[in-house]
Amino acid sequence: MQAERLQGRSIQFYRRQHVKPDGRSLYLYGYDEPRGDAGAEFQDPVSSASEMRFHPLRQEWALYSPHRQNRTFQPSRAANPLAPATPGGAITEIPFPDFELAVFGNRFPSLHPAAPAPVEVPWENRSAAGDAEVVVYSPDDAGSLATIGQDRRVLLIEALIDRYQHHFAAGAAYVLPFENRGEAVGVTLSHPHGQIYAFPIVPEPQAKAEAAFAGGYDLEAERQKWAEDFEVSAAGGLRSYCPPYARFPHEVWISSEARRAGPWEFSSDEVEGLASLLGDTVARYDRLFDQPMPYMMSFQAAPRENDGSFQFTVQFYPIMRSAGRLKYLASVEQATGVFTVDVDPKAAAKALRDI
Structure with missing residues (x-):
């Protein structure tokens, strides 16, 4: 074809x-x-x-x-x-x-x-x-x-x-x-x-996020309140940071300063910025413990039907809490959904920012 x-x-x-x-x-x-x-x-x-x-x-x-x-x-x-x-x-x-x-x-x-x-x-x-x-x-x-x-x-x-x-x-x-x-x-x-x-x-976590945004939660406004302590990097109108409610050690989110439902709403500068921060985040992870970081990463955009309040994020869930030590989702996390977090997000952001 x-x-x-x-x-x-x-x-x-x-x-x-x-x-x-x-x-x-x-x-x-x-x-x-x-x-x-x-x-x-x-x-x-x-x-x-x-x-x-x-x-x-x-x-x-x-x-x-x-x-x-x-x-x-x-x-x-x-x-x-x-x-x-x-x-x-x-x-x-x-x-x-x-x-x-x-x-x-x-x-x-x-x-x-x-x-x-x-x-x-x-x-x-x-x-x-x-x-x-x-x-x-x-x-x-x-x-x-x-x-x-x-x-x-x-x-x-x-x-x-x-x-x-x-x-x-x-x-x-x-x-x-x-x-x-x-x-x-x-x-x-x-x-x-x-x-x-x-x-x-719409899977349950995304449905809950959609409801939170529809109810008035403003991720960017919240991020600005704790930006300096939790921020990792920035490019093209986007920021990478470790949210204070992170569930994984060294968890990083990327989001735009302007409200965007998904990357289909991005400007050319924002596409370039997101591309840069994807590479920057993985590079920092790989230097953190001097080895390739195993992780789960997802693009969290709005569902097809939404009211325009959704705020797009890319979320990285790395599973190494320190060199040679993995974070396992064991009984508590699996049974209750309540995560036990071994690394404070503020310390994680500083460690990644300093690389």
Whole structure:
């Protein structure tokens, strides 16, 4: 399929869609027009047999996807499914010899556009209709948000904005781009990548955040009250900081000084600022204990339907509390949702700021 030239918030870029033999779509994003013919591809059908079930005591939904037990686990470098295709090499998810940034439907999805309708059972359930995508930052099998460079981070944000628009148009209630980094977090593929889940419902934490903003909570006004003590860095009208109510040691948030529901409302300067702070945050993390920091990161934007009061954040949850020591979500956290925090956010902000 012919590539489309798109005008982003800060750049012009190309998007090329390729439909895989199993029906999944692959999107190639780049400053240069993606070209070339596809090579060998996976042929096996992708399971859509996921389901959502409601927990009556916790008042939240869970996803059930037994087929994910078969997903790729720590493959060799030669069998890396996120690498560009090479002549005579293993089949990969990106059947082209080169690319800048790629997004494709997950081969082992928790959410699927064709998820079956719920069957009648003696508990509350619903279809897991939605989407699950993989976002590959680079053709290189090593690196991070800190090392891929500012241009690639800007392209990533523009691609995520494009995916937000695609999934909202398709009916998603909530869209969550996220990244899991490090084996300690459970990552099964080391190639630098993130994911996107497009949900048919607004998950409980985001629904509560939406209600808080609708009720008058102003994150930026609050941030200004404690900015100096908790701030880490700033760029392009955005700030990074350790919120005083952080639940993880060295937890960092990024948000804009102007109220923005999501990155689709950003100016070109704000896109550049967010791209810079994503790299800056990961670089600081990696220098904090002189090793790559395992973390969970998510883009927390407004649901598709919102009243305009939502304030977008990027939230990083690192899981090292000190060198060689992991933060585990043990009995108290799992049973009650009440986190025990070992590092004071003010001290965490100073440690990261001083790097």
